Amino acid sequence: MTRSSTHIVFANSTCYAALLALWLFAPGQATAQQAERVLAPGVLTTIAPVIEEGETYSTPADLIEISKARSFLQWQPNFTPATRTLFERSLQVPLRRNVWGLEFTFKPFRMTEVDVPQASGKMQRKTIWYMVYRVRYLGEEVHFESQPDNIGDGDPRYARFSNIRKDAQYRYFIPYFTLRSHLEDKEYLDRLIPSAIDEIAEIEKVPGPLLNSIQMSNTKIPKEDAESGKGIWGVVAWEDIDPRTNFFSLYIQGLTNAYRYQDTAEDPQVGDQIAAGREIELKTLQLNFYRPGDTIELTKDDVFFGLPNAVPRPEIIYTIEPGDNLKSLAKRFLSDESRAFEIYQLNRDILSTPNKLPEGTLIRFPRNNQERYNDLDPVILHTARTGDTLDSISKTYDVQVIDLRRINADYIAVGEEPVVGELVMIPVNLNRLNRPNNAQQDIYKIYTLRQVRIMRLYGMNKFSKSQWIYTGTNSPVFRSAENPATTEVQPITK
Template sequence: MPVAQLHALPKRAACLAVLSGLLFAVDATAQSSADTPPRTFAPGVLTTVPPEILPGETASVHPLVEIRADRKLAWQPEYLASSQTLYEQAAHARFTRDVWCLEFSYKPLRLIWVDIPQANGRLERKLLWYLVYSVRNTGEGLAPAEGAINEEAAKPTEIGTVRFVPHFVLQGHDLQGGRRQYRAYLDKVVPAAMESIRRREVPGRKLLSTVQMAETPIPPTKDGDDAIWGVAIWEDVDPDMDFFSVYVQGLTNAYRWEDPDGGFQPGDPPGTGRKLVSKTLQLNFFRPGDRFLEHENEVRSGPAPGKAQLYGEGVTEGLVYQWIYR
């Protein structure tokens, strides 16, 4: 054997020993993480938003514009009242649906530095904003009352397994030159950050990304320990943004819709011009900081003092969250 190879043997053996030790350490860490009991949070760490299901969300009355737009269908029958025609009945059509809503709990919004792989094979260190949350299906819902004329009438019903397809948007409310800056950020899936966030926030629990959450069935449960945990992550957030809200859609199937005058014309595809809005949970925050020494301790829950009007209609001083349609 050449002398060079003889000298290389101890180095190779040392490298193999180090690699073996690293693999053992990773395996031991994973095993320890799996055996770690779920962390019990101190009072006040979690903010829980109970399900909100209103009777009026189970039914709505709208004109069927697809029929009402065609004046040729308006005719006067000889042996019936005109109110019995399809055209007149389409003036006040009642649409009904069962409604459900998930319980939503969340931890304070926090920041973390993560090395993220780039397309060129290098790592880029980025500051991520994230919100760790949990959802739970209480099994409770509302159904429209049979034969009711009042659209507010509803009755309790049990719901089965549902899916939470999350849609998180972080939107700023800052003003510049007296005009609102609509800076909005859709949450992203960042695999490189998932384990670091999980170990920091919910050790002993499984933490799902937005995509994984959408794939997970959520059966009814009466135990809060059965909640499913997930995280919403945002990157490249403007560090000079002071006032912002996180809008969460998908927690309920409640929605509203309207047909603006003239939005539908005879011959148009059904639904043309229709505006649909979904029931959305608005979480309010402010951060009295700037781009220098960004830190999560600067993030506060609720609207900034004296700035509640920036956060939208219905937001008052100290309002941490509210349900809206958007």
């Protein structure tokens, strides 16, 4: 071999070695290796899909498009039973569907500062609230299938059905995220902020690309194994959140196709759109968070998953009108004229003298039941039904009416009665729970007044970090805990 050929071979070998080194240490490979890292225990919180067999079935109801809008279809045949007519078949129809669900896993809620492009063409530094999450489809769908028999002569209303478990190849997650600030009574839909994705990905370093809500809705979620499935990673972000937001919940729709409906149209007519007046509520996951911070340096605040230990006590805010004085206001709102000076003491930063109330000024009132009030008083909850009064409730639970009014004074005004669906707090005598007949039955249903106030703020029916509820298809999705029948997921029994 000549010297020149030796140089060529050596040069080629050097090039191959350089290319190999570049391939091994390329940024993409480094990212891939970094992406495979295992997250520390406790970083991820997983909410398993909750699929109830009763959700495949709606309570039998009339199809109002026929039974009401086309009642002229009712007739009496001569040779067949009337139950075989279209009109009769539209009465008390049970609607069935297959139900699937997705597993939802999320990392801690966080904030970051990002330069966001504006319509003017300039960049603006904003605080972005975001949460990184993962969805997986683990199968185990609940499907219904009819059983062969001769009951009802083929009438589907009388067919027998059973539920079975099936898997599909994939499902789609079409996310609908709503963040609600409870004290400020504000709701925020998520935003697409492309300029924030790269920075969030660099912070979080999840094992996979981060998809926004649009990309996620166009991505197939394949069937995976619970042990080895990697899932699809996404990020949801918000901007312009009120910095006073300390107690908030995240409502997520799209994790399941379970729903329920109610027909509200009183007089449907021929020509109306199909399902006009039909209210559909989707099964929604509610995640609760709190942030014990302030409006300064938001990105340094920790956001905790769950319910807080305490929340600010409610105060009455009132706008002074002509002719108002502290005594009349004390009697009107606190049922006690002697507390007039107490109102002045609470508003000394606003009122210069107790005898001069500037018209249009906002003032605060102390709590109605400040006396004998204890956050740790034990209570149980009663959901008011039709015809319930404080007197009838007191007799049911063997308590004094005056104690019921005292403990519910923040929610039931003097002279008023609880409305249907409202949660009424019942004071508990702990000594009575020591009796064998009551201990096992009631001990796990006891809350403190503080816990009930937190549950009311978050719209919860139990003291829990999360819950599945049914909500409307449009914002606002929040439902008050005053009506548990419209919030808590109740499996439908056949």
